[in-house]
Amino acid sequence: MNILLPERLSDQVVAALTAYTRLLGGGGEPPFTKDPRVALDLLHNACRVASAHISQQIGSDEILFGWGKMIARLVQAIYEVQAWEEQVSHWIVAEISDSIKDLRSVRSVSELLRRGCSEMARIISVESVMLSKSGSNRIEPAALHGEGLDPLMSFHATKSSAERLVMSSGLSVSTYQCGVAASVEATRILRSSRQLIVPVSVGRKVIGIFHIADEDAPLVDLQKDGANLFASCFAAVMDRLLVEDAQNHRLQALHAVANDYLKTTTSVSALNAGIFAETDIAPSGVTALEDPDRYLHAPPTGREREVLKLILEGASNQHIASELVISIHTVKSHVKKILRKLGASNRTEIISRYAHLAGRL
Numbered sequence: 001m002n003i004l005l006p007e008r009l010s011d012q013v014v015a016a017l018t019a020y021t022r023l024l025g026g027g028g029e030p031p032f033t034k035d036p037r038v039a040l041d042l043l044h045n046a047c048r049v050a051s052a053h054i055s056q057q058i059g060s061d062e063i064l065f066g067w068g069k070m071i072a073r074l075v076q077a078i079y080e081v082q083a084w085e086e087q088v089s090h091w092i093v094a095e096i097s098d099s100i101k102d103l104r105s106v107r108s109v110s111e112l113l114r115r116g117c118s119e120m121a122r123i124i125s126v127e128s129v130m131l132s133k134s135g136s137n138r139i140e141p142a143a144l145h146g147e148g149l150d151p152l153m154s155f156h157a158t159k160s161s162a163e164r165l166v167m168s169s170g171l172s173v174s175t176y177q178c179g180v181a182a183s184v185e186a187t188r189i190l191r192s193s194r195q196l197i198v199p200v201s202v203g204r205k206v207i208g209i210f211h212i213a214d215e216d217a218p219l220v221d222l223q224k225d226g227a228n229l230f231a232s233c234f235a236a237v238m239d240r241l242l243v244e245d246a247q248n249h250r251l252q253a254l255h256a257v258a259n260d261y262l263k264t265t266t267s268v269s270a271l272n273a274g275i276f277a278e279t280d281i282a283p284s285g286v287t288a289l290e291d292p293d294r295y296l297h298a299p300p301t302g303r304e305r306e307v308l309k310l311i312l313e314g315a316s317n318q319h320i321a322s323e324l325v326i327s328i329h330t331v332k333s334h335v336k337k338i339l340r341k342l343g344a345s346n347r348t349e350i351i352s353r354y355a356h357l358a359g360r361l
Contacts, residue, residue: 003088003125003222004034009081013039016077020046023070024053035220036085043078047071085222092226095123100233109245110142113208116234117145120210123230124223128213134206139163146213162197167206172198172228174219194218198227200235207239300341307334311347312354 005013013033033039054067099119106112113131121129128146132139137157157163162173175195196219200208210231212219219227300308303324310320317331324331335347344350 003092003226004220005036005039005081005084009084010034013043013077013081016073017042017046020050020070020074023066024049036081036088037221039081040078040085043074043081047074047078050074088222092123092222093229096226096230096233099123099230100237103234103237106241109241112238112241113143114145116238117143120212120227120230121145124212124219124226126212126214126219126223130211131200132209132211134163134167134209137164139209162195163209166197166199166209170199170201170204170206172196172224174224196224196227198231200231200238202235202239207235207242300338304334304338304341307331308338308350311335311338311350314351
């Protein structure tokens with residue numbers, strides 16, 4: 001939908017203002033504008049002057065009637081422009097609402113930024129839009145919409161730049177109105193010294209900046225309001241996806257570390273012991289208080305588990321040596337290590353504590 005006044009309304013406003021100027025005795029043509037709010041200001045001002053003129057006019061009824069008709073004509077133009085502006089405002093709000101709903105389903109940051117640019121351009125009827133991610137004093141252009149734009153490049157927000165003003169104040173800036181010159185790099189990117197620079201803010205934090213090129217004519221107030229509304233709604237979607245993306249990167253890093261650990265771990269019981277120490281969760285069928293690993297100073301080796309299993313079954317050192325085909329001396333060495341790791345003083349204490357677990361080792 002075109003945000004500027006359509007030809008019919010523009011012609012009506014110009015005709016009413018022209019007739020008013022001539023009736024007032026002035027010459028020349030009234031200023032032409034397609035900005036509905038500028039048109040309304042001109043029409044309201046004309047009505048005020050005409051009303052004051054009538055109250056001071058002393059003359060024929062014909063002259064007074066002429067001024068009355070003029071005021072009626074101006075009021076009619078005001079009514080139609082206001083109705084049209086309200087219609088456009090409702091359309092902008094509805095389009096932004098639908099657009100944000102669609103953007104919430106996007107799961108890629110790059111895709112979200114690209115579509116954010118195109119949606120901004122579509123809703124406020126402009127040709128060129130750039131969306132940047134902002135740091136402390138650096139602008140990182142991330143997406144572009146429009147033809148004939150230069151390649152993306154990062155640049156610093158200098159002290160006098162509109163970008164720095166936007167980042168520090170959180171307010172949108174029209175570079176052609178406030179006199180704050182855009183940085184040279186931003187001008188090269190958009191090939192325009194006329195830009196509306198709109199922050200994408202979450203609270204007081206500016207997480208992005210829309211650069212909206214305005215090469216032909218200054219943006220009208222409806223476009224500026226629409227740009228600010230879209231940017232404020234888009235900020236929540238962009239912030240959520242940036243947070244999710246950062247979390248995914250952290251999870252991937254953790255998974256990589258975990259995979260490396262699992263590849264180098266030779267004992268499953270060592271992993272279990274580490275997990276139990278932090279979570280107090282034992283394997284299925286074994287409570288934390290029942291699990292012997294719960295009391296280990298260090299996890300048992302595979303051979304020590306075999307020896308422990310036979311001890312819990314009541315086997316003697318000689319039987320264990322025969323069963324595992326190892327020497328008595330080696331069995332005694334394993335038993336000493338098991339006693340130390342379980343914090344037990346003798347075999348009887350081990351059996352009394354853990355005999356019911358013999359079948360699980």
